[in-house]
Amino acid sequence: MKVVIIGSSGHYNYAIEGIREDRDVTIVGVAPGSEGEDVSPAYRAACKIGHVPKVYDDYRIMLDEVKPDIAVVNCFFGHHARVTMQVLERGIHAFVEKPVATTFEDLEQLKEAHSRSGVHLAAMFGIRYSAHFITAWNLVKDGVVGEIRLMNAQKSYKLGQRSDFYKSRSTYGGTIPWVGSHAIDWLYWFSGQKFESVFASHSTRYNLEHGDLEVSALCHFTFSNEVFGSVSIDYLRPKQAPTHDDDRLRLVGTRGVLEVRNGKVYLINDDIDGIREVPLLPKQNIFIDFLRQIRGEGECLVTVHDSFYVTEACLKARQSADEGKVIRF
Amino acid sequence: MKVVIIGSSGHYNYAIEGIREDRDVTIVGVAPGSEGEDVSPAYRAACKIGHVPKVYDDYRIMLDEVKPDIAVVNCFFGHHARVTMQVLERGIHAFVEKPVATTFEDLEQLKEAHSRSGVHLAAMFGIRYSAHFITAWNLVKDGVVGEIRLMNAQKSYKLGQRSDFYKSRSTYGGTIPWVGSHAIDWLYWFSGQKFESVFASHSTRYNLEHGDLEVSALCHFTFSNEVFGSVSIDYLRPKQAPTHDDDRLRLVGTRGVLEVRNGKVYLINDDIDGIREVPLLPKQNIFIDFLRQIRGEGECLVTVHDSFYVTEACLKARQSADEGKVIRF
Structure with a gap:
């Protein structure tokens, strides 16, 4: 090929x-x-x-x-x-x-x-395949948290010095679509619900001469069945932090709470005492999964529908932040 | 007295x-x-x-x-x-x-x-005086995170079996004002900004026959100077969890990130390598502070203005959740 x-x-x-x-x-x-x-x-x-x-x-x-x-x-x-x-x-x-x-x-x-x-088309939602997220996904599919009711997702990056194309909306697209898209994808992917509305905010202040680039953003999504999800996004992670990014996801369900934090997975539910750090499954690779679908050997975890639908959600969130109003799906 | x-x-x-x-x-x-x-x-x-x-x-x-x-x-x-x-x-x-x-x-x-x-009047925002929050407050006042730009607050409680008065909006008031008020207070107190708008959602689903009581809620506040804050609230903490509550606050500033989690305080900023767990100051007591003001010995950390203003913010958040629209201040 x-x-x-x-x-x-x-x-x-x-x-x-x-x-x-x-x-x-x-x-x-x-x-x-x-x-x-x-x-x-x-x-x-x-x-x-x-x-x-x-x-x-x-x-x-x-x-x-x-x-x-x-x-x-x-x-x-x-x-x-x-x-x-x-x-x-x-x-x-x-x-x-x-x-x-x-x-x-x-x-x-x-x-x-x-x-x-x-x-076939797939968006590069490659974080789904990381050891911690694929482990969390398998746990949720197994029902360890019951029905997901509330979700809190976080993306936090170091800003550093970005290429010039990050500084213009027309070439960059905005921080909610670029950085936030991963987290927006997690909310949709884990909950299995439909997007119903979004209210979002973003700010370019303190962006250290990065033009249009927003360094802080917050999104509030409502989903079908009265499921809610927040997405917190920033480029304000200090230089001295131990990693470039600080990805997090907290899933609150009817019988448990599952968290992805610091590359680890933590679970509290009705079956276990205290907080359990769950052993991780091996990481996978999104492109191998993509090849699998092309070869007719299975369906890629990131579908065409996911790729378009999450993009739509990102753009609606950015529109909400630009206009300061709730956008419905 | x-x-x-x-x-x-x-x-x-x-x-x-x-x-x-x-x-x-x-x-x-x-x-x-x-x-x-x-x-x-x-x-x-x-x-x-x-x-x-x-x-x-x-x-x-x-x-x-x-x-x-x-x-x-x-x-x-x-x-x-x-x-x-x-x-x-x-x-x-x-x-x-x-x-x-x-x-x-x-x-x-x-x-x-x-x-x-x-x-004098003061609302019982007693969590401000806990060892972890008073420590965080002193650090923020000292400028360790610079200008606060983004905040994520969390209140998570075990539901258990609540008294009957929790089951009616008229006697209970709602989960955003009752449980959420602490977190809404933190956002206001730490940022020092004015509330500008709120969008919120709440749901009574899966409340185990607790009538009007909402077991999940999410608030998105915008403040003056393009500062944003989320508040995630739930009564879905599993019975087996090690503590009744799971209070958290994350403050993202222009020169550092400070977190309150699990009764501890974590700091990353430009002055230190890695993540530092900050030694805690002794906890204080809100009623002693209240007495101090009455005796003319100082000003209570929770002012009359704070008590009323945060209540207004809670009620506007609840209104937003009830009506599904953005409420301005």
């Missing part, structure tokens, strides 16, 4: 890690997806695992020449949708950095392009 | 603990504040620390006969305001269970009664 990588601004490493384990996949080309994008990091990563991709200036020419089976799309975030449409129109499977679109118009056009294409 | 206790349904123990340390204060009377309220717990607690209060059936007769300096009000929550108005109209200082009112009308009348009275 032939893979190309378009762009180098997101998590192409999910694909690199997956391809390293799979001798039947070859990275044949690399090209920028946005003007001025440096693709040397993705090129070097591919070489490092033994592939020798050809480097193109224009990803459309690459797609037409190489005719790959799969395109990994991770250019500037505001261009994901436009590039992915080109991929889908050529009947190529798309493994796309989230959010898959940064405007409602792009999202609608992308959905239409996908429905005409007959190929 | 003479103290009476009206009701036995809230945190009269704050007063008991304070009075135990103060030989100049005598508990002279106990009476119910709500019809059918059992005051024997407060009576026994007073006796246990060496006082022999007279028990009255009618708190108004008690107030008129005993002419106390201070009344501790903690009857059914829906009656706090009505009882406290009687206290204030007699020129008696009021130490009142939070929320000090459960309707906007009661709150307005109470404010007017207070402004005519010339006495």
Whole structure:
């Protein structure tokens, strides 16, 4: 199977890690997806695992020449949708950095392009496959917390010095869609409920000359069956903190509370005394799961529907924060 | 100084603990504040620390006969305001269970009664004085997190079997005002900002035959200067959990993140490597602080303004949850 990588601004490493384990996949080309994008990091990563991709200036020419089976799309975030449409129109499977679109118009056009294409598309919700989240997911599916009623999710990042494309809404898309999309995905994925409304806020203050980039944000989602979920997002994690990010999720159910914190999983429920740290399952890889679906060997944990629906939720949350009002689904 | 206790349904123990340390204060009377309220717990607690209060059936007769300096009000929550108005109209200082009112009308009348009275009033925001919160407060005042930008507060309780008055909105007031008020107070107290808006949700589902009592709730506050705060509230803490409650507060600032969790305080900031568990200051007592103000020896950490303002915020959050819309301040 032939893979190309378009762009180098997101998590192409999910694909690199997956391809390293799979001798039947070859990275044949690399090209920028946005003007001025440096693709040397993705090129070097591919070489490092033994592939020798050809480097193109224009990803459309690459797609037409190489005719790959799969395109990994991770250019500037505001261009994901436009590039992915080109991929889908050529009947190529798309493994796309989230959010898959940064405007409602792009999202609608992308959905239409996908429905005409007959190929698979998945957003890079790769954190689902980490040891702690996949462990939590299996526990919740086993019913350890009963019915989920309330959820609190957190994304906290160090800001550092970000590339220029983070500083403009048109190329970056916003902190709720970029950083928050993971957490918004967790709420939806774990609860299994439908989004009903969102109220959100965000602020660019204290962003250390990062233009439009919001460094603090808060979202309040309501779901079907009176399930509620908060998402707290910030780029204010101190430089000296032991890790880049501080991902957390707390799930409060009718018979237990489960928490993901510090890469660990903690459970309190009616069956056990005190708080139990649950042993972790091995981490998995999203790209391997994506390949599995393409090969007809199973359904990818991140479905096309999930990829579009969570993007819609991100954009509605951003709209709520921009306009200061509740947005309904 | 003479103290009476009206009701036995809230945190009269704050007063008991304070009075135990103060030989100049005598508990002279106990009476119910709500019809059918059992005051024997407060009576026994007073006796246990060496006082022999007279028990009255009618708190108004008690107030008129005993002419106390201070009344501790903690009857059914829906009656706090009505009882406290009687206290204030007699020129008696009021130490009142939070929320000090459960309707906007009661709150307005109470404010007017207070402004005519010339006495002190404080809501029982006693958690401010716990070792972990007073330690966090001192750190924040010292600037360890810089400017607070984002806050996440949590109240999680075991439900157990609650008295009947919890099952009706008119006597209980709602979970956001009762359980949430502490957390709403923290957001206001720590940030030092003004409330600007609230969006909230609550649900009575899975409340195990507790009538109107909401077992899950979520609030999203916006404050002045684009500061945001979430409050997550539930009664779903499993029976087997090591403590009754799981109070948490996370404060994200421009130069650090401070967390209160599990009765401990954790700090990450630009001055230290990694995460530091901060040694705790000794806990204090809110009633002793209240006495200090009455004696002209200092200002109580919980001001009259705080007591009313946080109550207003609780009622606006409850209104938002009832009506499903954003409420502005």
